[in-house]
Amino acid sequence: xxxxxxxxxxxxxxxxxxxxxxxxxxxxxxxxxxxxxxxxxxxxxxxxxxxxxxxxxxxxxxxxxxxxxxxxxxxxxxxxxxxxxxxxxxxxxxxxxxxxxxxxxxxxxxxxxxxxxxxxxxxxxxxxxxxxxxxxxxxxxxxxxxxxxxxxxxxxxxxxxxxxxxxxxxxxxxxxxxxxxxxxxxxxxxxxxxxxxxxxxxxxxxxxxxxxxxxxxxxxxxxxx
Amino acid sequence: xxxxxxxxxxxxxxxxxxxxxxxxxxxxxxxxxxxxxxxxxxxxxxxxxxxxxxxxxxxxxxxxxxxxxxxxxxxxxxxxxxxxxxxxxxxxxxxxxxxxxxxxxxxxxxxxxxxxxxxxxxxxxxxxxxxxxxxxxxxxxxxxxxxxxxxxxxxxxxxxxxxxxxxxxxxxxxxxxxxxxxxxxxxxxxxxxxxxxxxxxxxxxxxxxxxxxxxxxxxxxxxxx
Numbered sequence: 005x006x007x008x009x010x011x012x013x014x015x016x017x018x019x020x021x022x023x024x025x026x027x028x029x030x031x032x033x034x035x036x037x038x039x040x041x042x043x044x045x046x047x048x049x050x051x052x053x054x055x056x057x058x059x060x061x062x063x064x065x066x067x068x069x070x071x072x073x074x075x076x077x078x079x080x081x082x083x084x085x086x087x088x089x090x091x092x093x094x095x096x097x098x099x100x101x102x103x104x105x106x107x108x109x110x111x112x113x114x115x116x117x118x119x120x121x122x123x124x125x126x127x128x129x130x131x132x133x134x135x136x137x138x139x140x141x142x143x144x145x146x147x148x149x150x151x152x153x154x155x156x157x158x159x160x161x162x163x164x165x166x167x168x169x170x171x172x173x174x175x176x177x178x179x180x181x182x183x184x185x186x187x188x189x190x191x192x193x194x195x196x197x198x199x200x201x202x203x204x205x206x207x208x209x210x211x212x213x214x215x216x217x218x219x220x221x222x223x224x225x226x227x228x229x
Numbered sequence: 230x231x232x233x234x235x236x237x238x239x240x241x242x243x244x245x246x247x248x249x250x251x252x253x254x255x256x257x258x259x260x261x262x263x264x265x266x267x268x269x270x271x272x273x274x275x276x277x278x279x280x281x282x283x284x285x286x287x288x289x290x291x292x293x294x295x296x297x298x299x300x301x302x303x304x305x306x307x308x309x310x311x312x313x314x315x316x317x318x319x320x321x322x323x324x325x326x327x328x329x330x331x332x333x334x335x336x337x338x339x340x341x342x343x344x345x346x347x348x349x350x351x352x353x354x355x356x357x358x359x360x361x362x363x364x365x366x367x368x369x370x371x372x373x374x375x376x377x378x379x380x381x382x383x384x385x386x387x388x389x390x391x392x393x394x395x396x397x398x399x400x401x402x403x404x405x406x407x408x409x410x411x412x413x414x415x416x417x418x419x420x421x422x423x424x425x426x427x428x429x430x431x432x433x434x435x436x437x438x439x440x441x442x443x444x445x446x447x448x449x450x451x452x453x454x
Contacts, residue, residue, distance in 0.1 A: 027387055032430035034388040085387045119385050158383045160344050162252055162310045163259040168393035205257035
């Protein structure tokens, strides 16, 4: 079996279990999941992935329409470990541009992934969804993990509050009209504070991400200032 | 010059500039700064370090009493890049235990650092402080960076909201009676929400950190529930 992989000049080495990605049982990680329809239309969405054990993950499919449909259609996905705030932002606010995608064995992935794994659905449970898509029907899927790859050039990441601000703001953005419907004023005030922090301590990608998130939310809610 | 360093069985390699630590001009990073008094009493404190250029940082000394005094006394410090939430928590809520300290050329550092650098003060400016220590006098110090070391075993870090929750809660904790004095109820509600997220998605260190922070805040403010 080939233990080395090169995608877009980035070298990856094969790993045996999720612990190699620093993903541990019971914890939930913010990732980008890539899928494709049976017609090979690709999609990327921000998804929280729960590590079930060394080779299984659980995903709640709640409000990612294309990802949900694709996974129900063919049961295949790639989970990408990403640190670029713009990839999280673009894939949350709309569609991720073609330029961000790479391929692994013909399946879409994010070419700047720090690490990724292929997975396939082995169990599906129906659940009530939080929002209005798909007649209020959601799914909890358990997936078996197949191929795990880690970038050979892992870098040190000093702590910076700007990335926190982007991720928390994206969570607020997604839940603004559902879970936080009755608390929009408080949430909006908090998002503006997160933006202030991000503009003060962040890099260009983080600052741009925050601006995109706030602008989009204002565009959809003209009473926000 | 020795380019390799081993501290507590951890191998470090020498680097030439802050960019090697992924610290870039104009950004602020949450670090642990270690210092010692002229009597060699060591101290560790969480400090935001602003990267000024490839070999200079700026630090605002506002409410870390020992760190402030030590730096004013002898102008020496080590900036440690840390990912362990408990190190941030212990050093914010009280004193960091002896077991966490290592040494670099006889100067205290954190032995689990992902990377660190020695620095010395080259310029000091007085500033008005936000709180009551030291008669309201603070300092902004510019430091020259001397020795930069990076761990050779840098690991992939998948995104997880629990570490965000710990860092944001520590910021709230430090400012609770000053900056957030008039907004304690909103901040406390938000901290409880961060705790909920952390207990749901975090690892044992992150969960323990959040519990310590909330318990300590309640201990000092008996009206919080």
